Every structure is written in structure tokens, then in C-alpha cells.
Amino acid sequence: MAIPSLQFRPKYVSFDCYGTLIEFPITPITYELVGDQIPAEKWDQFVREFRGYRYDQVRGEYYPYEQTLQDAFERVCRKWGVKAVPDAGKRFADGVRSWGPHADVPEPLKKMGEHYKLVILSNADDSFLAESVPRLGADFHAVFTAEQAGYYKPRYAAFEYMLDQLDASPEDFVHVSSHTRYDLMPMHDMGFRNLILLDRGYDPVTHGYDYVTVKSLDDLNTMLGI
DSSP states (O other), X not given: OOOOOOSSOOSEEEEOOBTTTBXXXXXXXXXXXXXXXXXXXXXXXXXXXXXXXXXXHTSSSOOOHHHHXXXXXXXXXXXXXOOOOTTHHHHHHHHHHHXXXXXXXXXXHHHHHTTSEEEEEESSOHHHHHHHHHHHOSOOSEEEEHHHXXXXXXXXXXXXXXXXXXXXXXXXXXXXXXXXXXXXXXXXXXXXXXXXXXXXXXXXXXXXXXXXXXXXXXXXXXXXXX
């Protein structure tokens, strides 16, 4: 299928970070922590439910990301009647800080950054991005975090913080994420229309939210006329 071209030049190309640009292999750590307590035939269900609890955990007031991981993990373990280790949040957080970019990211992202102002809006704390962003190998105009905003995505206030800091409007952006529920759905409801799903299989492709699905940043560069 031909890649559509954008009909305008955005002021900013903004990104989610973890999962979208940086790998997010949280499942192997999860297995190390509880794998032997979950029947093999139920493992995929446990992983899906843990993902859901992580999403639910960030829909309230902001507090440090490591603790949100701990609390989400304890909730799903309690539901399943298994023991949650007390340092799970730290184990997950250490993993996030150690992960690098998806193999298909650095080259096209660097190329994109030579033509457009790149922005990150991430559901993590400053300390995470301080380690992860340099690994991407591209120049970023701005990097915003949940810690700075005082809110996690999908809270509207997280996106409003980005808009306020850049003195921008939704029309100024192309936004790229691999997560529909955290980014693309709430952004659509806020009036963002130039939304891109970089499909890495995290969320099902849904209809009615006016985003374009691509398989790679090379496809996005083609859309951007690079």
C-alpha cells in the first residue's frame, strides 16, 4: 500500500518514548518475578492484565514511575493470588533505564531530526529520559516527562503541559506512538488530528480515531517528504 503524504509541514514531530522509540521488554522481567507461579496456559492472560493495571495506575495523580510499576504489579498479583516481591518496581525501573532503541529507530530518527523539530512526551520520570534519550542518537528540541507535567498520559493535562511549554496548538504537531490508549485516543479527543500509530503490536488497531498506521519510521519519513 502506498504511504500517504502529509499535506502540511508540522512545527513539531512529537513522540512517545518507551515502546515506541526505546524497547520495552517488560515481560521477561515479569516472568523472572512470577513466572513459576502462573500456569503456562494462563501466562498470556497475566501479561495482558498486568498491562491493563499499569494503564489504570497512571490515570490518577502523578507519583514516581518506579512506584507506579510496583503498585500495578502488586494489584495484578493480588488478583491472581500470587506473591509480589517487594522490589519489583525497582527491578522493572532498572530494566527501563537499561533498554536501548528499537533497531529500526536511530537512523531514520536522526534523518528526521535534520528536517524537523523533534519532541518527546514520556510517561516516565526525568532520570529515565536522561539515560534513554542519548541512546536514540538524534537531536531533540524538547523532552517532556510525566514528572515535569505532574500528570501521566492519558490524562489531558500531560498533553496540555506540552502545548503550554511550546506555546503551541494541536495543529502544530504530528504525534507518533505505539500506544493507542495512552496517546492516540486521548489526543484525538483533544483535537489532535495528525496522529501516527507506529504499530509494534502493543494495542489493537482501532477505528474512529483518525490516525494513520505505519510499520516503520522510514514510512513516516516518506510521509514527511524526507
